Every structure is written in C-alpha cells, then in structure tokens.
Amino acid sequence: MAAGRLQPVNASGGSVSQPKAQAAGARRSALSILLALLLMAGAAAAEVFQIADIRVEGLQRIAAGTVFNYLPVQVGETVSDDITAQIIRTLYGTGFFEDVSVERDGNVLVIAVRERPAVAEIEITGNKSLNTDVLKEGLVEVGLAEGRVFDPSVLDRIEQELQRQYFASGKYGVGIESTVSPLERNRVAVRIEIDEGLTARLKQINIVGNEAFTDKELLKEFKLGTTNWLSFYTKNDRYSKQQLAGDLESLRSFYLDRGYIELEITSTQVSISPDKKDIYLTIALDEGDVYRVSDIQLAGEPSVPAEQLFPLIHMRRGEVYSRKMSTESADRISKLLGDEGYAFANVNAVPEVNEDAKTVTVTFFVDPGKRVYVRRINMQGNTRTRDEVLRREMRQLETAWFSTELVKRSRERLQRLGYFEEVNIETPAVPGTADQVDVNVTVKERPSGNLMAGIGFSQSEGIIFNTSVSQSNFLGTGKRVAFAFNTSRTAQLYRLAYTNPYYTIDGISRGFDISYRSTDFDQLIGADFSTDIGRAAINFGLPISDTARAGIGGYYQYTKFFAGRSLLAQDFVAENGDVFNDFFLTASYTNDSRDSAIFPSEGSLQSVSGEIAIPGSDLQYFRLTARGRKYVPLGRQLTLALKGDLGYGDGYGSTESLPFFENFFAGGPRSVRGFTANTLGPRETTLDEDPVGGNLELTGGIELYAPPPLGENLQNTVRVGAFLDFGNVWWTEDTDLVEPTGLELGDLRYSTGLSFAWLSPVGALSLSLAYPLNKQDQDEEQVFQFTFGQTF
Known part of the structure; x- marks a missing residue:
C-alpha cells in the first residue's frame, strides 16, 4: 500500500486545510462528478489505518515518554480524523507546546510539535517595600517560576497578583510593566519593572448614623486609623480590605455588648484621591434600640445543681443585654462541667428577642453528656526521660474523673520542666465506650545537657570569661547537675551544684551547692578592699501551688577579707578581724505566673527571701530582700512592666551592723540606668570618696515594651522599650567614715530613656540610652550602657 498522508487538524478537531471543489461553471459535467466521488473515496481510505509505530518530532527539553503518557492512542490501534483531533487537543492541553500537528508516514503516526520556551530567569526591579522573595512566591502561585514553561497568557495574571500585593500594603499608585526577552535554546527572560509610588494613607474615617456613641468612642475599636505620630510604627493608617472587615466585626461586637441587637451596618464606602495618596472611608450604620434582659433561664439536664451554675452567669434581669457577658457565662458553665468530669458538655446561650418590649430572654441550654473517666495515661516521645518524670507532673490521674483544668495544668507543668520542645495532649474516646477517654501525652525531647564556653563584656565588669557544664535532666531522672567557672576583672567564681526536684514523692526538692568567689571591689566600685568567699550549702524546696514555692536551707561560709588602703575596711578589720567562719539559715518564697521567663507579656513574679547568721558565727547579721515584677498587656503590641526591689540588712549580737562588703549597691543597667554601675549612695569620707553601698536598698521602675518595627519575625528575639527608673541605697548607721547616713x-535618683534587647544567635545584647533627671555632684553619669555575652 502506498504511503498516505493525514490532513492536518487543529486543536478543536476542525479541518485546517480541506480540498475544495472548484466551480467550473454554472453546470457540472457527469464526468467531473464521478472523478470527485472517486477522489473522496480514496482519501477516506487513506485516513483510516492501523498504527505500526509512533514517532514524535521537534522535542528539545521534554522527554518523548512524557508525550506518550498523554497520547490517547497506542501502537496497534486504528486512527481516524476524530482521533487525530483528540490527540492535538490533548497535547495542547498540557501547556507544553505552541504548535501540534499529526501526520502519517506509511503506517507510522508522526506527531510534530513546537515547544513553548522555558523561563530561564525572572528579574524584579523597583520593589522597595516588598521583599523580592515574597513577590516571587506570589508569582509561583499564578504559574510563573524559573524552570517552568512560559505561558504568555500568564502575564496579565502576574500584574494582577502584584497589584493585589501592593494594594494590600496601601500602594494604590503602583505601576507594573513586564517584558519578555528571548534567549538561546528556546528560553526566555522575564523582567518586571515596578514603580511603587507613594503609600496611600487614611486621611479621614467618617461614621454616619451613630447617636448613642461618639466617633471617638467607636474609632477606639478600630485598628485602622488616620495618620498620627506613631503610624510609622503601628502602620494603622494603611488601608486594607481584610483589616476593615475585622474592624467592622469589632464595631458590631461593641454594639451587641451594649444591647444594640438591631445594629445594621448599611454601607461602607472607600474612596481614593486622584493622586492616589489619600483614602477616605465612610461607614453608615443604623443603631436601633437598646434591649434589656427580661429573664435568665437554664434548660436541659445540667447534672450539676442550678445553685452552682447561676452564680457563673454574670447577667441580671433588667440590665442591658451583652453578647460578651452571655458568651463568657456559657464558657464558665462549660468549664465547670468539664472540671466535674463532663468532658463533652455543650452549653449554648440562646437569646429570645421580644421586639415589641425591647427585651431579651436568655436561655442557657446545657447538655452535659455522660460523665467521663480516664482509663489510661500514655506517654510517647520521651526517648531519654523516664516515664516517672512525666507522670509526677501530671495533675490528671488515671481512673479519676476527666478534668479539662487538670489536663491543662498538666501540660503547663510539663512545659515548665524545660526538657521538651513540644508537649501535646490528646484525649481520644475509648472505642466501644461512651464514658471513658485515654490521655495521650506526646513530647518532643530537647537536649537537656549544656556544655558552654563563652566570652562577654559589660561596662561594670569588663571582659568576662565563663565556662559551664550542666545537665538539667541527668540520665533522664529529672535531676540537675552543674559545674561553672567564670572570671572577669572584678571577680572569679567556681561552682558545683546538684538538685533533686523530687527528693520526696510529694515534690519536695533537695539541693547541694559548693562555690568559691573572689571579688576585687577596687575594680568593681573603686574601694580598695577585696574578699575571698567559700560556701557549702544545702537547700529544700516545698511546692505550695503550681506557681508558688517555699524554700528553706542553710550554708557554711568562709570569708577572707583583705583591707587594702580603705580606712573603712581597716577599721572593720581592727574591730572584727579578717577571717570569718559563719553559719546561715535561709528561707524564701517565690510565686511566678509569667507566661515566659524571657520577654514576658503578662503575669507576675514575686519573691521574698531572707538569710541570717546564727549565733556562734564569727559575724552575726541578716539580710532580707523582696522582689516584684508585674507585666500587663496593653493590646496585642504593648506590654507595661512594673518592677520593684527592696533590701535591708543589719547586724545583731556582737556585730553592730551589716558587714559593709555585704552591702546593697545601686546604679547601672540592672537597677537605675543612666548612672554608672554600683556608684549610687553613700561614699567614704576620704580623698577618693569611693562608693560603698548601703544596708538599705530601694529600686524600681516603669517600662513600656514593644516589639520591633522591623517585622513580626523578630518579635521573639528583639524588644524595645521606654522606661523610668528610680532608686538608691542608704547607710542607716551613724559613722564618721561614711556620708551621708540615715534614710532620706x-x-x-530618677532616670528616663530608651532600651533595646536582642537575643542574637551569638549571645544576648542589652542597650540603654538614659538621661538622669536629678543628678547630684557626686553622682557618676553614664548615658549609654550595654552588656553583651557570646557563646561558642
């Protein structure tokens, strides 16, 4: 059979070129008609054949196997016109090819293709406010990425996507131009030029229809706002549709919490100035009437006496209806039922509105379900830590009623151990039962050992070398072992410590601590004396609650005192000697409810501690200290921190006063910033007038913390603040060697300024720029202060 040829067919299955009968005149002869019929019969016979082989021509990057995978025919099948049309449509549909044709070479099916070019590179220029990587991620979503096949139709979608991203950041005057340049080997380079223009700012927000509340009251609920002096940081003046939707929901909640059930936001209009710099927002609303609570009812089967549930409903008849109070009341009832073992309780507050009387009847439908017990507590993921270490922290017990509060507290206690990166607790129902659950605790271990060598610098102590070996979860038992060595120009420290947090099954801890410290006060504060102190201690801790703990202990202390040229030190040695063996009793109380030990945003820390040298010691004195921290969140961005420290010490028995090398000191980065460290308070009445501290300390401050204006990804490692510090120390005993004396x-001293803290990959950096408000002649001012530590 002679080789034939299929007619080229387009992607829609229609004929691209088809023989046309030529008009020979007004009338056809019988011979012409016969010849035409014979030709058509021959063409039909040529178009239908059985495939002996398939050949693909024109491929450059795409493998032939890829084409074969898409073909709707295989060798041995019969081909006709409708099949060829399907082949072309299928290959066009892949998006890989610009042109596809199907031909016949004998019994070989020949598929000729021309590939679309590949994207070799994408260049974006002119983008300043949006990161290039972020923009490229958006381009990937619409189908443009390096290495992909280029589709010209995607350029429109690219411009729309980029406009969307810039509109979301308030740049409505953005201009985008894209060009495509051909390259060798059937590739193209895509260049996108962006003219960002200026960021449009909210010029005015108008609220129309509000009669009960002023615009100022309502706009306090908005995160959007007109430009003010903080807008560069808060970016509140950048309009976005998503933020407006959130603000409108806040507006609805504001009215619903004040009895305006019929509130309707009738329209929102957003207009932009011709120069695309200013945005005007108008919100129209219809407040409606105020509704009051006419009745409060309980429905369903609470399984808990109503006398216990009604006090949890913080609503009263005759009061203005509040959706917030209604929801919070339902949550309290649900929590109580959960704590009583009804893990699957369902509480819904349903308001029944009386439009004529303008009242609401609130019915709390309570469905407690069955009381649930814990069948088994399972531990998973603790490859190093023993099960018992986790189980002793669990407040939810096996075979007991299930309690949502106890499960929550169990998770918090496991997180506070510091042994795990993640703690997850699931409570699946036991198959085949309706009143049992398992508590599955899954943890992800973190390295609990720490081998550290480091170098740091502080303005008060100079260069600091340190090394330490610690294991907070020794052999998976939860016991802590540590060795430390630190040295600076002012002090050297060697320390070995061991603590068993569960010395008894009830959670009483026991620890031992042996240390040696050598301190050169001449380098530290300028006073010419030094001390060598060795200490051996034992301590016990008693848990009072999940956040509070009491401690008692005792230690022996050996002190070697070197008087130097200080007249105060020489007088002390003449009266008491220079070597002391003392025995101390200690007691403490700590309550820590902060949400984080680093950069907390809420909670508080209170601690009180005391130590006293018992009778029989060479020196007899005591020291009392109190410390308080309070963190109050102000919205989602700001945190107000309040701090205060109080310390007092004195002698008793044969020791007239607190040994002055045990004095409190103030000034510096850790107390009153803006003053040189440890320089506030009394001084020796000598030519050098060296600071000597005092036996009474009072310091404190107020600080407003904020995350950095550089991006949300830094809020866990960077924090800035504005502060007001105050404090001083006093020498309360009369002496001619120190002045001033007495409490006044x-x-x-007061100071104010700005702070910056950064948990960098190589250590913690703390900076402050402070201005003393009431500096006196003898005070040493230090406006800029910093500390930095590096580990390697």
Whole structure:
C-alpha cells in the first residue's frame, strides 16, 4: 500500500486545510462528478489505518515518554480524523507546546510539535517595600517560576497578583510593566519593572448614623486609623480590605455588648484621591434600640445543681443585654462541667428577642453528656526521660474523673520542666465506650545537657570569661547537675551544684551547692578592699501551688577579707578581724505566673527571701530582700512592666551592723540606668570618696515594651522599650567614715530613656540610652550602657 498522508487538524478537531471543489461553471459535467466521488473515496481510505509505530518530532527539553503518557492512542490501534483531533487537543492541553500537528508516514503516526520556551530567569526591579522573595512566591502561585514553561497568557495574571500585593500594603499608585526577552535554546527572560509610588494613607474615617456613641468612642475599636505620630510604627493608617472587615466585626461586637441587637451596618464606602495618596472611608450604620434582659433561664439536664451554675452567669434581669457577658457565662458553665468530669458538655446561650418590649430572654441550654473517666495515661516521645518524670507532673490521674483544668495544668507543668520542645495532649474516646477517654501525652525531647564556653563584656565588669557544664535532666531522672567557672576583672567564681526536684514523692526538692568567689571591689566600685568567699550549702524546696514555692536551707561560709588602703575596711578589720567562719539559715518564697521567663507579656513574679547568721558565727547579721515584677498587656503590641526591689540588712549580737562588703549597691543597667554601675549612695569620707553601698536598698521602675518595627519575625528575639527608673541605697548607721547616713527618700535618683534587647544567635545584647533627671555632684553619669555575652 502506498504511503498516505493525514490532513492536518487543529486543536478543536476542525479541518485546517480541506480540498475544495472548484466551480467550473454554472453546470457540472457527469464526468467531473464521478472523478470527485472517486477522489473522496480514496482519501477516506487513506485516513483510516492501523498504527505500526509512533514517532514524535521537534522535542528539545521534554522527554518523548512524557508525550506518550498523554497520547490517547497506542501502537496497534486504528486512527481516524476524530482521533487525530483528540490527540492535538490533548497535547495542547498540557501547556507544553505552541504548535501540534499529526501526520502519517506509511503506517507510522508522526506527531510534530513546537515547544513553548522555558523561563530561564525572572528579574524584579523597583520593589522597595516588598521583599523580592515574597513577590516571587506570589508569582509561583499564578504559574510563573524559573524552570517552568512560559505561558504568555500568564502575564496579565502576574500584574494582577502584584497589584493585589501592593494594594494590600496601601500602594494604590503602583505601576507594573513586564517584558519578555528571548534567549538561546528556546528560553526566555522575564523582567518586571515596578514603580511603587507613594503609600496611600487614611486621611479621614467618617461614621454616619451613630447617636448613642461618639466617633471617638467607636474609632477606639478600630485598628485602622488616620495618620498620627506613631503610624510609622503601628502602620494603622494603611488601608486594607481584610483589616476593615475585622474592624467592622469589632464595631458590631461593641454594639451587641451594649444591647444594640438591631445594629445594621448599611454601607461602607472607600474612596481614593486622584493622586492616589489619600483614602477616605465612610461607614453608615443604623443603631436601633437598646434591649434589656427580661429573664435568665437554664434548660436541659445540667447534672450539676442550678445553685452552682447561676452564680457563673454574670447577667441580671433588667440590665442591658451583652453578647460578651452571655458568651463568657456559657464558657464558665462549660468549664465547670468539664472540671466535674463532663468532658463533652455543650452549653449554648440562646437569646429570645421580644421586639415589641425591647427585651431579651436568655436561655442557657446545657447538655452535659455522660460523665467521663480516664482509663489510661500514655506517654510517647520521651526517648531519654523516664516515664516517672512525666507522670509526677501530671495533675490528671488515671481512673479519676476527666478534668479539662487538670489536663491543662498538666501540660503547663510539663512545659515548665524545660526538657521538651513540644508537649501535646490528646484525649481520644475509648472505642466501644461512651464514658471513658485515654490521655495521650506526646513530647518532643530537647537536649537537656549544656556544655558552654563563652566570652562577654559589660561596662561594670569588663571582659568576662565563663565556662559551664550542666545537665538539667541527668540520665533522664529529672535531676540537675552543674559545674561553672567564670572570671572577669572584678571577680572569679567556681561552682558545683546538684538538685533533686523530687527528693520526696510529694515534690519536695533537695539541693547541694559548693562555690568559691573572689571579688576585687577596687575594680568593681573603686574601694580598695577585696574578699575571698567559700560556701557549702544545702537547700529544700516545698511546692505550695503550681506557681508558688517555699524554700528553706542553710550554708557554711568562709570569708577572707583583705583591707587594702580603705580606712573603712581597716577599721572593720581592727574591730572584727579578717577571717570569718559563719553559719546561715535561709528561707524564701517565690510565686511566678509569667507566661515566659524571657520577654514576658503578662503575669507576675514575686519573691521574698531572707538569710541570717546564727549565733556562734564569727559575724552575726541578716539580710532580707523582696522582689516584684508585674507585666500587663496593653493590646496585642504593648506590654507595661512594673518592677520593684527592696533590701535591708543589719547586724545583731556582737556585730553592730551589716558587714559593709555585704552591702546593697545601686546604679547601672540592672537597677537605675543612666548612672554608672554600683556608684549610687553613700561614699567614704576620704580623698577618693569611693562608693560603698548601703544596708538599705530601694529600686524600681516603669517600662513600656514593644516589639520591633522591623517585622513580626523578630518579635521573639528583639524588644524595645521606654522606661523610668528610680532608686538608691542608704547607710542607716551613724559613722564618721561614711556620708551621708540615715534614710532620706529625697535622695532617690530618677532616670528616663530608651532600651533595646536582642537575643542574637551569638549571645544576648542589652542597650540603654538614659538621661538622669536629678543628678547630684557626686553622682557618676553614664548615658549609654550595654552588656553583651557570646557563646561558642
């Protein structure tokens, strides 16, 4: 059979070129008609054949196997016109080819293709406010990426996507131009030029229809706002549709919480100035009437006496209806039922509105379900830590009623151990039962050992070398072992410590601590004396609650005192000697409810501690200290921190006063910033007038913390603040060697300034820029202060 040829067919299955009968005149002869019929019969016979082989021509990057995978025919099948049309449509549909044709070479099916070019590179220029990587991620979503097949139709979608991203950041005057340049080997380079223009700012927000509340009251609920002096940081003046939707929901909640059930936001209009710089927002609303609570009812089967549930409903008849109070009341009832073992309780507050009387009847439908017990507590993921270490932290017990509060507290206690990166607790129902659950605890271990060598610098102590070996979860038992060595120009420290947090099954801890410290006060504060102190201690801790703990202990302390040229030190040695063996009793109480030990945003820390040298010691004295921290979140961005420290010490028995090398000191980055460290307070009445501290300390401050204006990804490692510090120390005993003496609150020093803290990959950096508000002649001012530590 002679080789034939299929007619080329387009992607839609229609004929691209088809023989046309030529008009020979007004009338056809019988011979012409016969010849035409014979030709058509021959063509039909040529178009239908059985495939002996398939050949693909024109491929450059795409493998032939890829084409074969898409073909709707295989060798041995019969081909006709409708099949060829399907082949072309299928290959066009892949998006890989610009042109596809199907031909016949004998019994070989020949598929000729021309590939679309590949994207070799994408260049974006002119983008300043949006990161290039972020923009490229958006381009990938619409189908443009390096290495992919280029589709010209995607350029429109690219411009729309980029416009969307810039509109979301408030740049409505953005201009985008894209060009495509051909390259060798059937590739193209895509260049996108962006003219960002200026960021449009909210010029005015108008609220129309509000009669009960002023615009100022309502706009306090908005995160959007007109430009003010903080807008560069908060970016509140950048309009976005998503943020407006959130603000409108906040507006609805504001009215619903004040009895305006019929509130309707009738329209929102957003207009932009011709120069695309200013945005005007108008919100129209219809407040409606105020509704009051006419009745409060309980429905369903609470399984808990109503006398226990009604006090949890913080609503009263005759009061203005509040959706917030209704929801919070339902949550309290649900929590109580959960704590009583009804793990699957369902509580819904349903308001029944009386439009004529303008009242609401609130019915709390309570469905407690069955009381649930814990069948088994399963531990998973603790490859190093023993099960018992986890189980002793669990407040939810096996065979007991299930309690949502106890499960929550169990998770918090496991997180506070510091042994795990993640703690997850699931409570699946036991198959085949309706009143049992398992508590599955899954943890992800973190390295609990720490081998550290480091170098740091502080303005008060100079270069600091340190090394330490610690294991907070020794052999998976939860016991802590540590060795430390630190040295600076002012002090050297060697320390070995061991703590068993569960010395008894009830959670009483026991620890031992042996240390040696050598301190050169001449380098530290300028006073010419030094001490060598060795200590051996034992301590016990008693848990009072999940956040509070009491401690008692005792230690022996050996002190070697070197007087130097200080007259105060020489007088002390003449009266008491220079070597002391003392025995101390200690007691403490700590309550820590902060949400984080680093950069907390809420909670508090209170601690009180005391130590006293018992009778029979060479020196007899005591020291009392109190410390308080309070963190109050102000919205989602700001945190207000309040802090205060109080310390007092004195002698008793044969020791007239607190040994002055045990004095409190103030000034510096850790107390009153803006003053040189440890320089506030009394001084020796000598030519050098060296600071000597005092036996009474009072310091504190107020600080407003904020995340950095550089991006949300840094909020866990960077924090800035504005502060007001105050404090001083006093020498309350009369002496001719120190002045001033006595307590005078008018001696308090104040400073204000800005702070910056960064948990960098190589250590913690703390900076402050402070201005003393009431500096006196003898005070040493230090406006800029910093500390930095590096580990390697």
